[in-house]
Amino acid sequence: xxxxxxKNILLGISGGIAAxxxxxxxxxxxxxxxxxxxxxxxxxxxxVTPLSLQAVSANPVSTDLLDPTAEAAMxxxxxxxxxxxxxxxxxxxxxxxxxxxxxxDDLLTTLVLASTAPVAIAPAMNQQMWAAPAVQENMxxxxxxxxxxxxxxxxxxxxxxxxxGRMLEPVELRQLSADLLSTQASTENIWQGTRITITAGPxxxxxxxxxxxxxxxxxxxxxxxxxxxxxMGADVTLIAGPVSLPTPTGVTRIDVVTAEQMLAAxxxxxxxxxxxxxxxxxxxxxxxxxxxxxxxxxxxxxQLALVKNPDILKTIAVSAQPPFCIGFAAETENVKAHALxxxxxxxxxxxxxxxxxxxxxxxxxxxxxxxxxxxxxxxDFAPQSKALxxxxxxxxxxxxxxxxxG
Numbered sequence: 001x002x003x004x005x006x007k008n009i010l011l012g013i014s015g016g017i018a019a020x021x022x023x024x025x026x027x028x029x030x031x032x033x034x035x036x037x038x039x040x041x042x043x044x045x046x047x048v049t050p051l052s053l054q055a056v057s058a059n060p061v062s063t064d065l066l067d068p069t070a071e072a073a074m075x076x077x078x079x080x081x082x083x084x085x086x087x088x089x090x091x092x093x094x095x096x097x098x099x100x101x102x103x104x105d106d107l108l109t110t111l112v113l114a115s116t117a118p119v120a121i122a123p124a125m126n127q128q129m130w131a132a133p134a135v136q137e138n139m140x141x142x143x144x145x146x147x148x149x150x151x152x153x154x155x156x157x158x159x160x161x162x163x164x165g166r167m168l169e170p171v172e173l174r175q176l177s178a179d180l181l182s183t184q185a186s187t188e189n190i191w192q193g194t195r196i197t198i199t200a201g202p203x204x205x206x207x208x209x210x211x212x213x214x215x216x217x218x219x220x221x222x223x224x225x226x227x228x229x230x231x232m233g234a235d236v237t238l239i240a241g242p243v244s245l246p247t248p249t250g251v252t253r254i255d256v257v258t259a260e261q262m263l264a265a266x267x268x269x270x271x272x273x274x275x276x277x278x279x280x281x282x283x284x285x286x287x288x289x290x291x292x293x294x295x296x297x298x299x300x301x302x303q304l305a306l307v308k309n310p311d312i313l314k315t316i317a318v319s320a321q322p323p324f325c326i327g328f329a330a331e332t333e334n335v336k337a338h339a340l341x342x343x344x345x346x347x348x349x350x351x352x353x354x355x356x357x358x359x360x361x362x363x364x365x366x367x368x369x370x371x372x373x374x375x376x377x378x379x380d381f382a383p384q385s386k387a388l389x390x391x392x393x394x395x396x397x398x399x400x401x402x403x404x405x406g
Contacts, residue, residue, distance in 0.1 A: 003182035004174070005033035010083035010117070012108040013053075015043020018090035018124035018167035022048055025089060025170040026056045032174065037079065038062070039108045043092065065107040080115035087177055088112075089150070090124030090167045093135050099147075100138035120148035120180060122173055127163030144366050144385040150176045187391070190398045191234035197271040197323075198226045199312065201241030203259045205284035207304065210292045216356075217279035219243035221328075221368060224390035225277060226251045232394055234273075239265045241278055259284065259309035266312055273324045273401060276313040277352075284309050314346040324401050326350045332357040339373050350374050350400060352393065372396060 009029055013022050026036050038053045038061045050061040062079065088095065088108070095108065099121070104110040112119055121142065129135060130152060143149060151168040168176070200222020204212040219240060226238040227248035236251045239262055247253040256262045259280045266274070283306040295302075317325040327348045329339040332355065339353035354370040369383040372393070379396060381389055 003178040003185065004029065006035065007033075007084040007181060008035045008037070008082050009177065010037050010039060010079060010086045010111065010115075012039045012041070012086060012088040012091075012095075012111070013044035013048065014041045014088065014090060014092040014095040014108070015046055016090040016092045016124045016167070017047060019044050019047035021167065021170055022089065023052050023056045025173060026053060028170045028174045029177070030057070032178075035059075037082065039079070039111060041095065041106055041108055043094070062107055065105075065110055077114055080111050080117075083111075083115055083117040085177060085181060086112060086115060086117050086119045087122070087150075087173065088120070089122035089173055091121040093123075093125050093129050093132075096121065096123065096135065096138050096142065100141045118146075118148060118180060118184060120150055120177065122150040122167050123152045123165070124167035125152075125165050127161050127165040130163075130165040140366070140385075144387050146385075146387045146391075148176075148180050187232050187395055187398075189233040190395065190402075191229055191232040194234045194273060194398075194401070195237075195271045196229050196234045196273045196275065197237045197239065197266060197269040198222055198229070198275040199239045199241075199262060199266065199278035199280075200226070201243040201245075202279050203241045203262055203281045203309075204257050205259065205281045205309070206288045207285050208289035208291065208293045213281050213284065215279045215281065217241070217243075217330075219245055219278075220366065221386050221390070222275075222277035223248060224386045225275060225393065228387075228390040228394045231391075232398070237269050237271070239269070239278070259312065263310050263312045263315065266316060271323045273326070273397070274313075274316050274322075275326045275397070276316075277328050278312075279330060280312055281309055283307065311346070313348070317347045322347075324349050324404065326352070326397060329353040330356045336371070336373070339371070343373055343375075349404070350397065374400065 013019050029036050036057045037059050038057055040050055040061050040063050053061045098109050099112060104113050150173055152164055153166040153168050154164045155166050156162050201219030202214045202217040204214045206212050223245050226236050230236045230248060230250045238251050239254045242257055254265050256265050286305040286307045313327050325348050329342050329351055331338045335353050335355050339351050343351040350372055352370050352372050354368060366385060367383055368386050368389050371378055371380050381392060
C-alpha cells in the first residue's frame with residue numbers, strides 16, 4: 001500500500017445505505033498512511049453523521065458549497081488542489097447523473113470539476129437502478145472522460161433484491177485506489193522530454209468547390225492519444241484534419257485539410273516519435289473544377305480521374321533520420337495479415353490494427369478495440385473507451401521507444 005502513503009484522498013459520500021461503510025473506509029485508508037478529508041452531500045448526511053467521519057478522519061467534514069467561513073479562503077478551490085485522488089463512495093445514481101452532465105450544484109460536484117486529480121467512483125444502488133439505461137449511459141460517459149469505476153459488486157442488497165449494485169468493501173476500494181495511484185505514478189512522466197507528433201482525423205480532397213473525397217474518421221482516437229501523451233509528459237503536436245473536436249489541454253494543434261497539407265505539416269514538425277493515426281485519403285482528383293460540376297453536363301455517366309496522394313507515414317519512416325514511427329491500420333477484413341504487411345512495407349516500429357467493419361468500435365464510435373503488432377510480438381486491447389485505450393497504448397508505445405533507446 002506504499003502508493004497511498006502520505007497521499008491526500010478526498011472522499012465524497014453521497015446518499016445511499018452503503019454510506020454506513022464509509023467510517024471504516026476512512027479508517028482503512030488512514031491505516032496505510034493516507035490523509036483523508038471527507039465531503040458529505042445532503043443525501044449522505046441522512047445515512048452517516050459528520051461527527052463520526054470527523055472522528056475517524058481527524059479532519060473537519062465539508063458539507064456546504066457556500067460555507068462563509070471556508071469560502072473566505074476559497075475553500076472549495078483549496079480542497080480541489082489538495083487532493084491526489086477524489087474517491088466517491090458510495091456514488092448514487094443521482095450523483096452519477098450530475099457528474100455525467102457536468103453539474104456543479106453542490107460542493108462534491110464542484111470539486112470534481114475544479115480538480116485535476118484522478119476521480120474514482122464506487123457505484124451503489126438497487127440492482128434495477130444500476131441496470132437502467134440512463135444509468136448505464138451516464139456510466140459510459142464518465143468512463144469516456146477517464147474516470148475510474150470501482151465496481152459495483154453483486155449480491156444481496158438492503159432492499160431485499162439480489163444482483164449488481166453493491167458498493168465494494170472498504171478493503172477492496174483501498175486496494176483499487178492504491179492500484180490507480182500506482183499506475184498514475186508509473187506513467188506520469190514516462191514521455192518526459194519526448195517530442196511527439198500525432199496526425200488525426202480524415203483528409204478532404206476537393207472535386208469542385210462543393211464536393212470532396214473523404215472518409216468516416218472522427219479524429220477521436222488521435223485526439224485521445226494526444227491528450228494522454230501530454231499528460232504523460234510529452235511535448236505534443238497534433239496535426240488534425242477537418243474535425244469538430246476541442247484541442248486537448250497543453251497540446252499544440254495544427255489544422256489541415258488535404259493530404260499534401262498534412263504531409264507538409266508533419267515534415268515541418270520536430271519530433272522524436274511520429275504516431276500516424278489520421279485516415280488519409282489514398283487518392284485525390286487529378287484536377288479540381290473551378291466551378292460546381294453540373295450533372296446535366298455529364299449525362300447519365302461521369303468519370304473522375306484520380307491520382308495517388310503521398311504516403312505520409314512511409315515518407316517519414318524511410319527518411320534519412322526517421323523518428324520512431326507508429327502506424328494505424330483500419331481494416332474491414334484479414335486485419336492481422338494487412339497490418340503485418342503494412343508494418344513491414346512501411347518500415348514501422350509498431351502498428352495498431354482494428355476492424356472498422358464493427359460499428360461498435362472504430363470510426364465515429366467512442367469505443368475501440370485494437371491489436372498492436374511489432375516485429376516479434378503482438379498485444380490485444382479489449383473493447384473500452386478511446387480515452388482509456390489511449391492511455392494504455394501510450395504506455396506500450398513508450399515502453400518500446402525507451403527499450404530501443406536503451
